[in-house]
Every structure is written in structure tokens, then in C-alpha cells.
Amino acid sequence: MSSAEAFARHLAGQRLRERIFRGSTLAAAILLLLLLGGVVVSLLHAAWPAFSRFRLAFITQDVWNPVTDRYGALSAIYGTVVTSLLAMIFAVPVSVGIAIFLTELAPPWLKRPVGVAIELLAAIPSIIFGIWGLFVLAPLLQEHVEPWMDGHLGRLPLVGALFEGAPYGIGFLTAGIVLAIMIVPFIAAVIRDVFETVPDVLKESGYGLGATTWEVIWKVVVPYSRTGMIGAIMLGLGRALGETMAVTFVIGNAHHVSASLLAPGTTISAAIANEFTEATTPLYRSSLIAQGVLLFIITFAVIAAARLMLLRLGRRALASA
């Protein structure tokens, strides 16, 4: 065999390997697309019996009765929205505060350890927050906080209904707090990354004009990073909406729509986690999956919106997202 032939064969081998390697990377990338498509199709398929049976009543009715085989997801949707909103009310101010502390305030020797501690808090699995909520936070709220709320806030006009009722320790309020603790480090880390994309020269011009640290933050840093901040907050909301284990422990698993935040309730993910393996009839199981479809639609919309907002900043700058 001449050397020219050998070279030609070598080249052909290289081309073949190139085709195989390139093809397999493309196939893997397309598999990701198929995965999302597969999730949508398979869940819709499994949820179809429930949707076609109950139609719109599935999301407007507060009935959840395995005995008569009638299901409405209203109480779970309500619980999901209420606990997530509560979590956002607690988490957003704290997260923004932490992000400001980490980017503008902390001395260099403190910046890194505190930053790492916050990131480690974000790595703790949600089930740990769940049992901590059940064994530590719930008794604390039950004995000290909720009776006070019932006695004082419960008598107020208008908002009183939110704080009325027996102190169970578990319920919307506890779930909201546990969720907040869980998403704070996450939101804080993303907002910190967003803040760090603000060019130093902008901040320096602020200081050069005699602005205080707070004025630079409020009038330069925040306006510059507004979209990114909203994106970070919505990403946190997406987490809160879909979170399962942290909530399942402390929500109380009652299919009720109650005005009081102290009352036990349920969320979509908690209902699925608790009841799925015990769902005896096909319609029961299908109804739980139908709730999953609703959850998927809600979180997909929130996460997609958040991602689009963060996209403008460029992904490189956002390690924590």
C-alpha cells in the first residue's frame, strides 16, 4: 500500500469519526428537546381522563373526594398560590438585602465566607428544610406566634380573617416561611450576580457626585439591574410554586380553601406527593396527574418569563441562575 493510499484511508477514517462525533453531540442536544416534548405529551395523555370528565370544573371546584371519585383542584391551586406568595413576601426583601450586603457593603474578608455560606444554604436538599420545619419551626409557631396572631391580629377588621383560628403549627403560614428560607439563598445569589454586572464606572460616577452608598444602590445599581432582579425573583417564585418536600411536611394536607393563613391546606405538589401511590382508581390517579399538568403550565410560564428577562444580561454573567 502506497503512502498516498494510507493517507487517504486515514482521512476517510477521520471523516467518519468526525461524522459520528458530530452526530452524537447533535443527537444528545435534540434529546433535550424531545425530553421536554415527552414530558408535555405523556402528562397530557395521562391527565386526559380527568380533564375530559370534569372539564372546567376541575379548576373551579373545591371538591376532592376519592370515595365518590369526584375531583377539583381548586384547593390545591389556592394553596400553591398562597404559600408561594407568602414565601415571596418574606423572601424578596431579605434576598435583596443580602445581595446589597454582599456586593456593596461587606468588607472583602467577609464577602467570600458569607457568599459561600449563602450558596451552601442553597445546596441543602429541600427535604431537610421540610423536617426542620416540622420538628423545629412548627412547634415554635404553634406555641408562641400563632396564638398571639389569633388573639391580636385576628380581631382586626378586614385582615382579621387571615389570622384567625386554632394554632395547628402546620398550615399555609408555616409552609410559606419554610419556602421563604429555602428560596432566599437562591434569589440572593442570582441578584448578587446581577448586581455585579453593573459597571464600576457608573457607580463611581454616582460617588463622584457625592451620593451616599444607599443613593448609589437605589439610583444607579437598582435601575440598571431592574430586569435581572425581576428575573431572579421570578426564578425564585418558580421554585416556590413547584417545591414539593419542604411543603409536604408542614402544609397539613387538607383539601380546603380557608381564608386563614393559620389553617392547614394543601398544594399541588404536596397533594401529588402524598396521594399518588395511594390513588386507587384510574380517575383519582389521572386527576393527580392533571394537577401536575396545571403545575407544569404555571411554573413553565413563570420560569420562561424569568429566563427571558435574565437572557438580556447574557448567561455568562449569571453563574448562580
Next chain:
Amino acid sequence: MRRRDVRKGVNLLALGLSALATAVGLIFLGAILWTLVKDGVAGMSVAVFTQSTPPPGDASGGLLNAIYGSAIMTALGILIGAPIGMLAGTYLAEYGRKSSLSSVIRFINDVLLSAPSIIIGLFVYELVVVPMGNFSAISGAIALAIIAMPVIVRTTEDMLNLVPQGMKDASTAMGAYPWRTITSIAYPAARSGMVTGLLLAVARISGETAPLLFTALNNQFWSTSLKAPMANLPMVIFQFALSPYDNWQRLAWAGALLITFAILMLSIMARVAVSRLGPGAGRK
């Protein structure tokens, strides 16, 4: 002068509040870790590592089957998820860097990254458990793989993008085909970053509970079959913590401590691996 005092006061107040917020965050971290260590160490014993989960009411027993199951399913999840994730990440960073397909996949990947894990559990239930007819360890591993994949895709792409273009150009100039450049130049250069991605993916899936609820389920006994339900730490913690038995609750805390400790170690190792990449690369 007054106006200046007001501005200074507002500044002090706002910065004080932000320091307070950080303190609150750290206090909760401390409170959770303290409870975890206190109750976890109290539940710790040699039996935790040598015996399987006890029946209700039994005062002995450990977590051996659950530790084994978690390790096996996490390892399998990574074995399935890592090659696919790394290949897809390679496509996004190299072959399809600027194609519109890539931006769609990048977006889908980011959405999958934050999608509720219980949804993945339901999906794998429909995809694997229903056709197989029973809950199984392999379905649990597949669910974990789907959760690990987006993490690996993302870090692989980011790390490959950090490899200087000049290095790749040099390889191309010597007549190497792209596959050669990627496997012999880009991968070695990005290795520590890609290892970090894998470690983060392991950390992410080893504590996941929701996707295992309807896939691997749980198993009270020692089982190594991939076709049968398999015990795992998160499910045991879930079941035991909610039980009325003292012994079960003690074991739940011991399991919680084990899992958190493992995850924190992995996260710290990942951080160390990244910091070796040098300044600037640290958080990218």
C-alpha cells in the same frame, strides 16, 4: 446641613437593614445546621451503617439499605445523564455555537434546570413504571438522570466556552478535525470545570426526593435488584420522620445529617476544583 443629615440617616438605616437581612439568613442557616447536627449525631451509631431499616416499633436497625440504594441510583443517574449532558453541552459550545437550534435548546435546558422535580417523577412514572408494571430502582435512576442532565449541559457548555479560541485554532491549523480538537484539546483544558459540573450534579440529585416518590419508591429490605423498588435515603427520611416511632425519627435525623454532610462536602469540593482554574473563572 439638615438635608445631609437626613441622607446620611437614610443611608445608615438602609445599610443596617441589609446587614440585618444577611444576619437573618445566616441565623437560619445556623439554626438548621445546629438542629441537624444535634439530632443527627444523637441518631448516629454503628448500626446505621451495618443494618437495614427496622420494622415499625423495633428499637434496632440502621440505614444500610437506604445508603446503598441512594449511592447506586445516584451513580446510575450520573452514568446515564453525564454522557448525554456532556455531548449536548459540546454541541451547544462547539458545533452549534451560533445556530438558532442551539438558542432554543439552551432556553429549554434553562427551563428544565428549574422545572419542578416532581413533574419529572410523574413523567418517568408514565414512561417507565407504567410499561414495566412496577416501581423499580432503574426508573428512579432515570428520573435522577433527567434532573442531572441540564446541570451537566450547562456547566459543560460554560467550561468549553472558557477554552481560549487560539488553542482550538492552533489544533485546527495542524490539520485536526473538529472532533480531534474537541476531544484532545478542549476537553483536557476544560476538565476541572467539567468535573465540577459533575460534582454539582451529584450533589443536586443525591438529595432529591420528589422524583423518587413514584419511581424507586422505597424498600424496607436489602435489595440489589434494579427491577425492584429500592430503598433510598430521602424516601426513608420522608417516611420515618412522619412516623410516630421514636427510633424511626432518630434514624430519619441520622439520614438527614448524612445526606446534608455528603452534599456540603461535594459542593465544597466543587468550589475547590473551580478555584484551581484561576481567577475570573471562579464563578462561571
